[in-house]
Amino acid sequence: MTTESAAAAARATVYGYPRHGGDRELKKAVEGYWKGRVTAAALRETAAELRRANWRRLAADGIHEVPTGDFSYYDHVLDTSVMVGAVPDRHREAVETDGLDGYFAMARGTQDVAPLEMTKWFDTNYHYLVPELGPGTVFAADSAKQVEEFREALALGHNPRPVLVGPVTYLLLAKPAPGVAADFEPLTLLDRLLPVYAEVLADLRAAGAQWVQLDEPALVQDRSPAELNAAARAYRDLGTLADRPKLLVASYFDRLGEALSVLAKAPVDGLALDFTGPAAANLRDLAAVGGLPGKRLVAGVVDGRNVWINDYQQSLATLGTLLGLADRVDVAASCSLLHVPLDLAAERDIDPQAVRWLAFARQKSAEIATLAKGLARGTDTIAAELVANRADLASRAGSAITHDPAVRARVSAVTESDTRRELPYPQRAAAQHARLRLPLLPTTTIGSFPQTAQLRAARADLRTGHIDADSYDKRIEAEIQEVITFQEAAGIDVLVHGEPERNDMVQYFAERLTGCLATRHGWVQSYGTRYVRPPILAGDISRPEPMTVRWTTYAQSLTSRPVKGMLTGPVTMLAWSFVRDDQPLGETARQVALALRDEVNDLEAAGSSVIQVDEPALRETLPLRAADRAGYLAWATESFRIATGGVRPDTQIHTHMCYAEFGDIIRAIDDLDADVISLEAARSHMRVADELAAAGYPREVGPGVYDIHSPRVPSAEEAAALLRKGLEAIPAERLWVNPDCGLKTRGWPEVRASLEHLVSAAAEVRAALHGTAR
Numbered sequence: 001m002t003t004e005s006a007a008a009a010a011r012a013t014v015y016g017y018p019r020h021g022g023d024r025e026l027k028k029a030v031e032g033y034w035k036g037r038v039t040a041a042a043l044r045e046t047a048a049e050l051r052r053a054n055w056r057r058l059a060a061d062g063i064h065e066v067p068t069g070d071f072s073y074y075d076h077v078l079d080t081s082v083m084v085g086a087v088p089d090r091h092r093e094a095v096e097t098d099g100l101d102g103y104f105a106m107a108r109g110t111q112d113v114a115p116l117e118m119t120k121w122f123d124t125n126y127h128y129l130v131p132e133l134g135p136g137t138v139f140a141a142d143s144a145k146q147v148e149e150f151r152e153a154l155a156l157g158h159n160p161r162p163v164l165v166g167p168v169t170y171l172l173l174a175k176p177a178p179g180v181a182a183d184f185e186p187l188t189l190l191d192r193l194l195p196v197y198a199e200v201l202a203d204l205r206a207a208g209a210q211w212v213q214l215d216e217p218a219l220v221q222d223r224s225p226a227e228l229n230a231a232a233r234a235y236r237d238l239g240t241l242a243d244r245p246k247l248l249v250a251s252y253f254d255r256l257g258e259a260l261s262v263l264a265k266a267p268v269d270g271l272a273l274d275f276t277g278p279a280a281a282n283l284r285d286l287a288a289v290g291g292l293p294g295k296r297l298v299a300g301v302v303d304g305r306n307v308w309i310n311d312y313q314q315s316l317a318t319l320g321t322l323l324g325l326a327d328r329v330d331v332a333a334s335c336s337l338l339h340v341p342l343d344l345a346a347e348r349d350i351d352p353q354a355v356r357w358l359a360f361a362r363q364k365s366a367e368i369a370t371l372a373k374g375l376a377r378g379t380d381t382i383a384a385e386l387v388a389n390r391a392d393l394a395s396r397a398g399s400a401i402t403h404d405p406a407v408r409a410r411v412s413a414v415t416e417s418d419t420r421r422e423l424p425y426p427q428r429a430a431a432q433h434a435r436l437r438l439p440l441l442p443t444t445t446i447g448s449f450p451q452t453a454q455l456r457a458a459r460a461d462l463r464t465g466h467i468d469a470d471s472y473d474k475r476i477e478a479e480i481q482e483v484i485t486f487q488e489a490a491g492i493d494v495l496v497h498g499e500p501e502r503n504d505m506v507q508y509f510a511e512r513l514t515g516c517l518a519t520r521h522g523w524v525q526s527y528g529t530r531y532v533r534p535p536i537l538a539g540d541i542s543r544p545e546p547m548t549v550r551w552t553t554y555a556q557s558l559t560s561r562p563v564k565g566m567l568t569g570p571v572t573m574l575a576w577s578f579v580r581d582d583q584p585l586g587e588t589a590r591q592v593a594l595a596l597r598d599e600v601n602d603l604e605a606a607g608s609s610v611i612q613v614d615e616p617a618l619r620e621t622l623p624l625r626a627a628d629r630a631g632y633l634a635w636a637t638e639s640f641r642i643a644t645g646g647v648r649p650d651t652q653i654h655t656h657m658c659y660a661e662f663g664d665i666i667r668a669i670d671d672l673d674a675d676v677i678s679l680e681a682a683r684s685h686m687r688v689a690d691e692l693a694a695a696g697y698p699r700e701v702g703p704g705v706y707d708i709h710s711p712r713v714p715s716a717e718e719a720a721a722l723l724r725k726g727l728e729a730i731p732a733e734r735l736w737v738n739p740d741c742g743l744k745t746r747g748w749p750e751v752r753a754s755l756e757h758l759v760s761a762a763a764e765v766r767a768a769l770h771g772t773a774r
Contacts, residue, residue: 009328012063012372013298015250015272016336017054020523020531022346026050027529030073033100034108040100047073048115051380053151055158061362061368067213068149068160070336073100074107074528077128078116080165081106084196085140088116088132088177107528109710111443117175117683118527118709120620122217122253123575124305124339125534127527131174133186141199147207154208162204166214167238168196168231168251173218178685190230194237201244209245213272214238217335219259220251220279221624232262238532239267248272252300252335254624255281261289270296274334275318276303278628283318291325296445300366304333307340307578308396309359310367312374312382312389318373331372337361340578341522341533350517357396360522401515401584404540408622411590419641421673423649425699428675431650435609436562439735440725440769441762442493444702446656446678447566447612448742449483449498450751459503472636476501477554484558485754489758494610495563497555499744505614506567506576510535512547513595516577522564527709530745536578537588543595546602553606564654565603565611567596570639575617579613586635593642604647613644614655615672616741619657619665637671644674652676658704658741662688666695678702680740682714686725693729701730704740705761707756711746713753719761732769737762 032038049515097100111573681703
């Protein structure tokens, strides 16, 4: 095909779309189903209407080919496990009895059966349910969901393209099932899995699918020759099937590197590649392998993970270069639009100047359509859009919001001494033990307590003016009193104030820092029915006044036990926000770190002896390619030390991380120089304790013994068993007892019971240790 005809063929498409609806209808329906207030039929109808609305919206915005199969009640990787029949034995009876209830049991667990492990989807803040596989796993195709949703879109007159998690990525994301040897490699099941994918593809072809997208983001990571050979074998086998739809293999989040030549040579019909951020290197690499002659290229030139408007001129230049490298070039976002909010038009409170710089999912769809039109019909057809786009980009570059000379001067003045504590850890630990006088195996929680409906209503009433600030403050004080009273009665050693004043652990701080924008309706799925509103870090960051001191000090006035000051760390502030893309991330992290340093110092001055600076995102923000990690970890750990480096030796600094793979950042965790770290460990069966021990980690550790992402209440015996397993790796003198994560999303009845069991477990194990000592 000539360059001119390739341009004429350019179409607009996306890989996925936000699932929840403009008013989070899916969340309300699913949670209503869990509580028995919504029937299964009503839930399914809500889901169907959300799918229909998404397709209508995409078509209206100029998207020519809409995705199907990307919608999920909970998680698309869990959907894939159902599609291939990879149901754990402990959940099989529930799934066979009722498919919907069994599906949610795998996601959330029941009182008697633990859920699947959950971890981060590559370097995003989306969580997926980890497949559990073993040598005995038997796969079986179940294409009902994929076929049904394809037929829905087709019947409505759309041009649908089913989107599936690819077989190689699915296996690379999986872990050995409980009881299976830890060195078992799920990828060895590939030859067993491929016939199942072949059956699903055949079912979709029979339903009328012309194209099917197979997502292989795992191939943008460093992969061994054996893994690359597995990918080559997978797409040789699937590509040579006799009766199949056309196959589009998609990757995103980074450059494909060595895997690009593997996929370019495979007998598939097209590739979908990311050309944003570090993945821009795909342009160079694609030319180096000779392009994709005879194949379709879907070019992800609109950033699907951030909210800044596209630079049309830059994207059109990239697309123009790509025209000579493929038989047909289509335009898309860099990845699923699941990772951005739904519609900027719903926002009313953002500075009108800043609105010009932003694009949510719906605006990104329109950007994609504009670029496809310009590519297919010439830039004269989008001349007005190009002029407006240049003006909007110039507005952002020259805005006072984005540049504060005082902040930049303070960052420039940071010295090495600002990044170090006064004494090394062993001497600090002795001073802290003398000051705090905690028992062996001290108990604590991670920070937040349940956010009740009444508490959320009070926050809404304050926002709408139904109550005044004084009435709201009294409501917060009453909540703190309840939380402190319960913790003292339960026997917890280091208390928290429960964070009732915080809508979100990142948004709360962003609303009190300069340079940040907050949304009203910018919801993004984190996991299941948990949605967050990531703030937008648009400009230079500073802290005008204390943010947490008042409430922490009030809580401490109610008890003689230590109350932790609770802050969110600089890396997590970046990772769980939409961050400016006009300066290096490390520069923004240092600005946030200095703002937090002021807060840490003020907490200490107000009497806090324990201060926790959470960094759950340290691992998730780790670059996907090993070659890029050293630079990231250098500024990430430095920013934490800037935030915490100004306190006295006897002030104990905690940090917290959850739901990630920690083994490859153990050294970075040590470089944080925190005194105590708490980590997720319940679902992963205390694996992190072994990893820390193997690495010789010398500090105090609280591996979680209570999985807070499930409604089930662990027994004291279960918590004690996990605690004993932790003691096999971590000495009792350095072991803390705590939940996996904050308790914000849980209800009070389960929290009370679970924490009481946690304290009982600690007491039982502590008594046994004292008995042994005698």
